[in-house]
Amino acid sequence: MPYFGFKGGIHPKYNKEKTCGKKIEKLELNVGDEVAIPLIQHIGAPAKAVVKRKDVVKRGQLIGRSSGFVSANIHSSVTGEVLKIENVSHPIMGSVPSVKIRVTDIDNDFVLVEDTDKFQDKVLAAGIVGLGGATFPSHVKLAPPKKIDYLIINGAECEPYLTCDHRLMVENTVEIIKGAKLIQSELGIEKLIVGIEKNKPDAINAFEKLIVKYEFEVIPLDVKYPQGGEKQLIKATVNRVVPEGKLPLEVGVIVHNVGTCLAIYEAFERGKPLIERVVTITGAVKEPKNLIVPIGVPVRKLIESCGGPVGDIKKIVMGGPMMGFSIFDLDTPVMKGTSGIILYRDTDLPDLSMNNCIRCGKCVEACPMGLVPAIMEQFSVNEMYETLKDWHVLNCIECGCCSYVCLSRRPLVGYFKTAKREIMNMMRQKKDAAK
Structure with a gap:
């Protein structure tokens, strides 16, 4: 089958050479280490905790049960004792309820996923x-x-x-x-x-x-x-x-x-639940790696496993640089969707001093969804959300291409994320009022 391609898009510097040839290594935990496993690591309803303080859990054991059709089960990634259920840092939601567990045994076995007919x-x-x-x-x-x-x-x-x-x-x-x-x-x-x-x-x-x-x-x-x-x-x-x-x-x-x-x-x-994933740790660290990491391990532990930071770290991103999120707490845990941890020094970051839009049209050329970011930004700044909806802002995939190519360093994708959230809230309120 031929390659058909798509309109728009960009060609950023990929910076993959530090880790593309690095084989996946296992992040080793020790007895006494602690993990914090969020009860929401997915789109949809949070899982409901099915464990409590002082419970002893096995690796792979269910600790959070799906609470709706669009929801997901959560399993313990370690064998240990439940310390408490408390809020931990989350890069998008601020903080979320999590099951905190102290490792009591280094166990490579796991509780098998229950058999089902479907x-x-x-x-x-x-x-x-x-x-x-x-x-x-x-x-x-x-x-x-x-x-x-x-x-x-x-x-x-x-x-x-x-x-x-x-x-x-x-x-x-x-x-x-x-x-x-x-x-x-x-x-x-x-x-x-x-x-x-x-x-x-x-x-x-x-x-x-x-x-x-x-x-x-x-x-x-x-x-x-x-x-x-x-x-x-x-x-x-x-x-x-x-x-x-x-x-x-x-x-x-x-x-x-x-x-x-x-x-x-x-x-x-193998009957194995989703309790670990591979994460790329790169940027300003001494030894960039691809690590297979138990869910719930704090970001701090990953950085330490790569020899620690190099220089004065200005920013840490969870995910990729285009669609990831800055984190401000090194105790933020690895989640199911955590694909990368990227450390940046001041010298690694571009000058983001914002200027007025010069109507160059680069954002329009780059948008893979055929939107007109330069015009949509004005509606966003003025909180004209109904108009923005007519300009199809909900079709934005938040890829960041528009912000990347903007010569004036306008934070376009940030405006559109806010606008989409406001429009979705407005639509929910209208739906609730109609009931």
């Missing part, structure tokens, strides 16, 4: 969510109400600095494709595609060796951000356009991240 129920039982960053509960995504004819596995990893997916694709190729084939078989999907950016030739080669045995297609993708965006990936690989406000299933497509496929394989073949 495919989606086992995915739910294992606590699997989208590991590409969105953290949408996977059991919901895997229950489409209509026929799906394409399953696309997202191996783009277009965010600068991050290489965790790259290493997974090189080191766990067979497990990823087996997870994808499980999805394909259970949902009766006709075609399976793996999309990988061309700057990962070793990953492309690893999958191409399996094509004959497992019957799927590999599509090398142009290196362009946000190639890994769901709608952009669908357009680039199968030339279908997801309608505004709709999901990929409307055009007969489901997209899953490579890490999610690996988690599904491990749940079905």
Whole structure:
């Protein structure tokens, strides 16, 4: 199948060379270490704690039960004693309830995921969510109400600095494709595609060796951000356009991240719940690494495992530099959606002194969703949210391309995030008033 591409996008400096060749290492914990496992690590309703203070829990044991259709189970990533349930720092929500556990035993075994008759129920039982960053509960995504004819596995990893997916694709190729084939078989999907950016030739080669045995297609993708965006990936690989406000299933497509496929394989073949993930720790650290990390480990521990910071750290980002979030507390825990920890010194950061818009149009050219950021910004600044809705701000994927190319350093994506939140609140209030 040809590569169809998508309009817009940018070519930032990728800065992947520090870790793209680094094999995944295991972050070792010690007896006495503490983890804080948030009860909300996913889109949707928080999980409800099913443990209490002084309970002894095993690695893989359920500690938070899904509390709605769009929700996810939470499991202990360690064997230990529950110290308390308290709020811990969260990069988006400020703080969230978490189960704090002290490690009492270094245990490589885990409590098996409960057996279920239904495919989606086992995915739910294992606590699997989208590991590409969105953290949408996977059991919901895997229950489409209509026929799906394409399953696309997202191996783009277009965010600068991050290489965790790259290493997974090189080191766990067979497990990823087996997870994808499980999805394909259970949902009766006709075609399976793996999309990988061309700057990962070793990953492309690893999958191409399996094509004959497992019957799927590999599509090398142009290196362009946000190639890994769901709608952009669908357009680039199968030339279908997801309608505004709709999901990929409307055009007969489901997209899953490579890490999610690996988690599904491990749940079905090993009975393992989602209790750890690979994180790229890079930037201004002495020894950048890709580490497999138990959920709930504080960011501080990851930095220490990489030899500590280099120089005076000005900013720490959880996730990628384009769509990640700054954190201000080193005790912020690793969550299911934590793909990276990036440390920046003052000299690593650009000058973000803001000037007036010069109407250059670069933001319009860069927007992969065909929006007009320069005009939309004015409505945002003046809190004209109804007008912004008419200008399709809800279609913004918050990729940050507009802010990146802006010569005047306008914080465009920040305005649009605020506007989307306000519009969604307005829509909820209108809905509640109509009841």
